[in-house]
Amino acid sequence: MSVVVVGGGMAGAACASALAGHGIEVTLVDRHDYSQFQPLLYQVASSQLPAEDIARPLRTMFRDRSEVTVVTGEVVAVDVEAKTVTTDAGTVGPADQLVIAAGARPNFFGVPGAAEHAIPLYSVRDAERLRRHLRDRLRGLGSPEGGGALTIVVCGGGATGVEISGALAELLQALRDEGRLAAPASVRLVDLGHALLAPFTDRSHRYALDKLTAMGVEVTFGVAVTSVDAGSATLSDGSSVVTDTVIWAGGISGASLVDLTGIPAGRGGRIDVARDLTVPGHPGVFAVGDVANVPDAAGGTLPQLGSVAQQSGAWAGKNVRAQRDGAALAPFHYHDKGIMAMIGRNTAVAEVGPHRHQLEGPFAFAAWLGLHGVLMSGFHDRVDAVMNWADDYLHHARAADLELEDSVGRIAWADDDADRPDLGPR
Ligand SMILES: Cc1cc2nc3c(=O)[nH]c(=O)nc-3n(C[C@H](O)[C@H](O)[C@H](O)COP(=O)(O)OP(=O)(O)OC[C@H]3O[C@@H](n4cnc5c(N)ncnc54)[C@H](O)[C@@H]3O)c2cc1C
Structure with missing residues (x-):
C-alpha cells in the first residue's frame, strides 16, 4: 500500500510515524524541509530562542524510517480521486490513500491593510x-x-x-x-x-x-x-x-491548500471530517490537525491545538492500516490533557484534563512543560534538551539579547550541525 501525506507539521509527522514500519510506502510532502514547533514561536519572535531550535529537518526526523520519503515542494494541485499531489517540482502519486495535514493560515478577516x-x-x-x-x-x-x-x-x-x-x-x-x-x-x-x-x-x-x-x-x-x-x-x-x-494574533482559517482539493470548505475554511477522520464522499482520503474540523464525542468540534493535531494524525495512520487490513475504521478518541498558556517567566495558567483543574504560576508552568514535552516527543527524541532549556530559562534571567546565534540559552539538541533546516535568506 502507498500513502501520500500532505504537510509535515505535528499532524502529518505523527501520521507518517504511525505508518512507518508497517510495510506501507509513505511520501511526506511539505513546502519546507522542516517541521516547526509552533508553541515556541513567540520565543523566537521575542529573541529568546533562535529559529533553528524550533524547526527540525524532516529528513532528520525520518532518517531511520526507510519507508518514508520526504519531498520538499509547494503543493499547487491535488487530485483527491487519483490521490496525486503536484508540487512545483513534479507530481507525487498516485497513491492508495491520501492524508491531508496542511495546517492553517492567519485569518485577516478582510481588514484593509x-x-x-x-x-x-x-x-x-x-x-x-x-x-x-x-x-x-x-x-x-x-x-x-x-x-x-x-x-x-x-x-x-x-x-x-x-x-x-x-x-x-x-x-x-x-x-x-x-x-x-x-x-x-x-x-x-x-x-x-x-x-x-x-x-x-x-x-x-x-x-x-x-x-x-x-x-x-x-x-x-x-x-x-x-x-x-x-x-x-x-x-x-x-x-x-x-x-x-x-x-x-486575530485568528486562523484552514490552509489555502483546501481550495486546491475541490472539497467544499466547512466552518473556518477547514475540511469537515467524519468521526474516523475520513472525508465524507472521498474514499481513501483523510484530513487531520488544524486543516480539519475534527469532531469530538459530544458532536462539537475540537480546537486547533497541538495535542489534537498530533493525536488525530497518529489516529489516521492507524485507520489507514486498518483499511489495508480490511478491518473497521475506529472513531477518533481524543485524550484531552487541557489548555494552557505561558504569560511570562513563572507566570502561566493551565486548566488540566477534561475536568479543567486550574493551576497558576510555577505549577501551571510545570504542567505546560509536561504537555509540551509530550508534543515535542513527536518532533525530537531529545525531550530532556527542552526540559534543560526550560529550567535554565526559568531560573537564570539572561541579559536581553537581540541576536541569538551563539546564545547560551539555546535548546541543546546536539544534532549534526550540517543537518540544519533551510530557513531561507536571513
Ligand atoms: C503561535 C502559536 C502558538 C501555539 N501554541 C500552542 C500550545 O501552546 N499548545 C498547543 O497544543 N497548541 C498550540 N498551538 C497550535 C498548534 O501548534 C497547532 O494546532 C499544530 O501545530 C497544528 O499542526 P498541523 O500539523 O495541523 O499544522 P502545521 O503544523 O501548520 O503543519 C502544516 C504543514 O503543512 C505544510 N503545508 C501547508 N500548505 C502547503 C502547501 N500548499 N504545500 C506544501 N506544504 C504545505 C506547512 O508547511 C506545514 O508544515 C499554537 C499555534 C500557534 C500558531
Whole structure:
C-alpha cells in the first residue's frame, strides 16, 4: 500500500510515524524541509530562542524510517480521486490513500491593510520576520533614522496574543533595566471581546489580565483593529495608534491548500471530517490537525491545538492500516490533557484534563512543560534538551539579547550541525 501525506507539521509527522514500519510506502510532502514547533514561536519572535531550535529537518526526523520519503515542494494541485499531489517540482502519486495535514493560515478577516502591514505569528518565517523587525526598530530607537517611541499593537487576546505580549513586555523591561532603550517602547493589546484567553474560565481570564497589566501591557477590550497601514492602526472606536508594528494574533482559517482539493470548505475554511477522520464522499482520503474540523464525542468540534493535531494524525495512520487490513475504521478518541498558556517567566495558567483543574504560576508552568514535552516527543527524541532549556530559562534571567546565534540559552539538541533546516535568506 502507498500513502501520500500532505504537510509535515505535528499532524502529518505523527501520521507518517504511525505508518512507518508497517510495510506501507509513505511520501511526506511539505513546502519546507522542516517541521516547526509552533508553541515556541513567540520565543523566537521575542529573541529568546533562535529559529533553528524550533524547526527540525524532516529528513532528520525520518532518517531511520526507510519507508518514508520526504519531498520538499509547494503543493499547487491535488487530485483527491487519483490521490496525486503536484508540487512545483513534479507530481507525487498516485497513491492508495491520501492524508491531508496542511495546517492553517492567519485569518485577516478582510481588514484593509492587515495582510500587507501586520505581522502574523503562525510560522517560523513569521517569527523570524517579527524578530528582525523588532531588533532593527529597538536598535534604532531614538535615533533620527530609527524613529521615536515604539508602540507594539497586538491584535487578539487569545493564547498567541497573550503569550507574545507577555514575552515582548519582558524583553522591553530587560532592555530598559540595562539602559538600552533610548526612547519609550510599549505593548498594547486590543481584543473585540471582553476577556483574555476566552476558552479558559473567569479565574484564568482575571489572572492573565492582572499579570499582563502588571508587566506593563495596556489591554483594551471591546475594540477591533479596522485597518492597518505602514505607520498606523485604526481601531473600531475611531481612534488611531501611531505604529509600524502590528502583530496579528486575530485568528486562523484552514490552509489555502483546501481550495486546491475541490472539497467544499466547512466552518473556518477547514475540511469537515467524519468521526474516523475520513472525508465524507472521498474514499481513501483523510484530513487531520488544524486543516480539519475534527469532531469530538459530544458532536462539537475540537480546537486547533497541538495535542489534537498530533493525536488525530497518529489516529489516521492507524485507520489507514486498518483499511489495508480490511478491518473497521475506529472513531477518533481524543485524550484531552487541557489548555494552557505561558504569560511570562513563572507566570502561566493551565486548566488540566477534561475536568479543567486550574493551576497558576510555577505549577501551571510545570504542567505546560509536561504537555509540551509530550508534543515535542513527536518532533525530537531529545525531550530532556527542552526540559534543560526550560529550567535554565526559568531560573537564570539572561541579559536581553537581540541576536541569538551563539546564545547560551539555546535548546541543546546536539544534532549534526550540517543537518540544519533551510530557513531561507536571513
Ligand atoms: C503561535 C502559536 C502558538 C501555539 N501554541 C500552542 C500550545 O501552546 N499548545 C498547543 O497544543 N497548541 C498550540 N498551538 C497550535 C498548534 O501548534 C497547532 O494546532 C499544530 O501545530 C497544528 O499542526 P498541523 O500539523 O495541523 O499544522 P502545521 O503544523 O501548520 O503543519 C502544516 C504543514 O503543512 C505544510 N503545508 C501547508 N500548505 C502547503 C502547501 N500548499 N504545500 C506544501 N506544504 C504545505 C506547512 O508547511 C506545514 O508544515 C499554537 C499555534 C500557534 C500558531
